[in-house]
Amino acid sequence: MEEAYIVANEGGRIFREAWIEGVKRHYPGDPKPGYIAPWEETPEWERESAAAVFDQVRSFVEASAGATAKLSREQKARFVALCWIGQIYKHFPDPKPSYVADWDEMPEWQRETDADIFERIERES
Numbered sequence: 001m002e003e004a005y006i007v008a009n010e011g012g013r014i015f016r017e018a019w020i021e022g023v024k025r026h027y028p029g030d031p032k033p034g035y036i037a038p039w040e041e042t043p044e045w046e047r048e049s050a051a052a053v054f055d056q057v058r059s060f061v062e063a064s065a066g067a068t069a070k071l072s073r074e075q076k077a078r079f080v081a082l083c084w085i086g087q088i089y090k091h092f093p094d095p096k097p098s099y100v101a102d103w104d105e106m107p108e109w110q111r112e113t114d115a116d117i118f119e120r121i122e123r124e125s
Contacts, residue, residue, distance in 0.1 A: 009047075009051065011050075011051050011054035011055055011058065012039075012047050012048070012050035012051030012054060013039050013050075014054060014120065014121065014124055015050040015051070015053060015054040015117060015121070016039050016042060016047075016050050017039075017120075018113075018116055018117040018120035018121070019035075019050070019113060019117060020035075020036050020038075021116065021120075022109075022112065022113030022114075022116040022117060023035045023036055023109070023113055024036065025112075025113075025116070026108070026109035026110075026112040026113050026116075027109045027113075028109060045091040048087075048091075049084065049087035049088075049090075049091065052083075052087055053080060053083040053084055053087060053117075054121055056083045057079065057080060057083065057117070057118055057121040057122075058121055058124075058125050060079065061121065061122050061125045062125060066125075068118075068122060069122065073112075073115040073119075074111070074115070076114075076115050076118035076119060076122075077111050077112070077114035077115035077118060078103055078114075079118060080114040080115070080117050080118050081103060081106065081110075081111070081114050084114075085099075085100050088100050
């Protein structure tokens with residue numbers, strides 16, 4: 001049981017590192033402190049969500065035998081965004097609309113960050 005926790009924790013950390021790197025690269029101006037808070041300062045629900053989305057992306061990459069490399073950055077980012085929205089609904093019964101915004105309503109920096117996350121997980125798989 002503890003081994004599963006360690007593996008999930010590691011995937012969540014990789015997701016979070018990729019998120020922070022993407023925010024620093026793509027966010028216009030200075031990001032909110034919570035956007036770039038280290039893993040240890042991240043709320044539990046967000047850590048669980050990061051681990052879950054990491055696992056979903058990794059499973060998708062593995063199930064396609066690496067053919068996800070042929071996806072566009074937008075397709076990769078959309079997958080991450082949808083997985084994350086599922087986690088938001090899991091943890092918040094009535095989330096703010098901006099937390100569950102559809103692709104066309106998401107800011108460009110977030111789209112690019114989601115693509116970076118997918119590509120980082122793809123490299124790690």
